[in-house]
Amino acid sequence: MSFIWAIITGFVLSIVLKTGWGFILGLFIGPMLYQAFCNKLTEQKTKANPELYLTVVFEVLGHLSKAKGVVTQDDINLASQFMDRLQLDRNSRKLAQDSFNRGKASDYPLRSRLAELYAQYRYRRNVLNIFCEQLIQAALVDGILDEKEQQILFIVAEEFNIPRQQMAIYVQMMMGSYHFRQNGYHNQQNQRGQYQHGNHYGGYQGRSTQTDLQNAYKILGIDSSAEISEIKRAYRKLMNEHHPDKLVSKGLPKEMLEAAKKRAQEIQAAYDLIKSARGFK
Known part of the structure; x- marks a missing residue:
């Protein structure tokens, strides 16, 4: 079937471009269009499972806490803080607590549970990316990510078919986000009422230091030497991935939506800070 798509695409492009090179180009583009079409069709047929998502997030969080040895009261408090940040209701909080405790078990089937989640969301890559971000964010509540925790995160990457480098x-992006919040800019913007206006995210207008700027680049996942076009491209990509309506339609639990919105606010603040420092619009 992909061969037919290649022929049709090549034929159309040769007419549009009025050159035989259009046909050759179509032979490459056609199969990719076919794969994208199949993925979209499969996504529509595969039902998302928001409860499974929420359950596995806290199971893995419990597993992360256990990885350091003994789960201390501080670990439990940190998990509770994460639940508070998500503004979980009583039922969702009970589900999260039970899941956290299951994840602490020495025989917790990490890979099989991740595989189960991946089977539900493999064609919803944005949601899996958000899962990784929120998991890292939860692990960084204390500002520390030790070697054993990183090993578990790389197992998550393997099961989700995410490159280790990614x-x-x-x-690094979530570390930048953590330090950005620690410097108080999130709270400053909320207090000034400049972070969100209706359905739009307001600009960054606070004082900044070189450290803040470096963290802003990390939040966008780019280097400080990035060209303006690369900065804009990274910003648009991240804002599209964190768009609330798109995430809900792809099966992100409503309990995770507020965290995704705050992440979008940080991305916007980081971008505005970089714009101000680099002098572009």
Whole structure:
């Protein structure tokens, strides 16, 4: 079937471009269009499972806590803080607590549970990316990500077919996000009422330091030497991935939506800070 798509695409492009090179180009593009069509069709047929998503997030969080040895009261408090940040209702909080406790078990089937989640969301890559971000964010509540925790995150990457290098980038992005919040800019913007206006995210207008700027680049997942076009491309990509309506339609649990919105606010603040420093619109 992909061969037929290649022929049809090549034929159309040769007419549009009025050159034989259009046909050759179509032979490459056609199969990719076919694969994208099949993925979209499969996504529509595969039902998302928001409860499974929420359950596995907290199971893996419990497993992360256990990886350091003994789960301390501090670990439990940190998990509770994460639940507070998600503004979970009583039933969702009970589900999260039970899931956290299951994840602490020494025989917790990490890979099989991740595989189960991947089977539900494999054609909803944005949601899996959000899963990774939120997991890292939860692990970074204390500002520390030790070697054993990183090993578990790389197992998550393997089961989700995410390149190890990409997971490392996610870690750096969330580290930048953590330090950005620690410097108080999130709270400053909320207090000034400049973060969100209706359905739009407001600009960054606070004082900044070189450290803040470096964290802003990390949040966008780019280097400080990035060209303006690359900065804009990274920003648009991240904002599209964190769009609330799109995430809900793809099966993100409503309990995770507020965290996704706050992440979008941080992305916007980071971008505005970089724009101000680099002097572009």
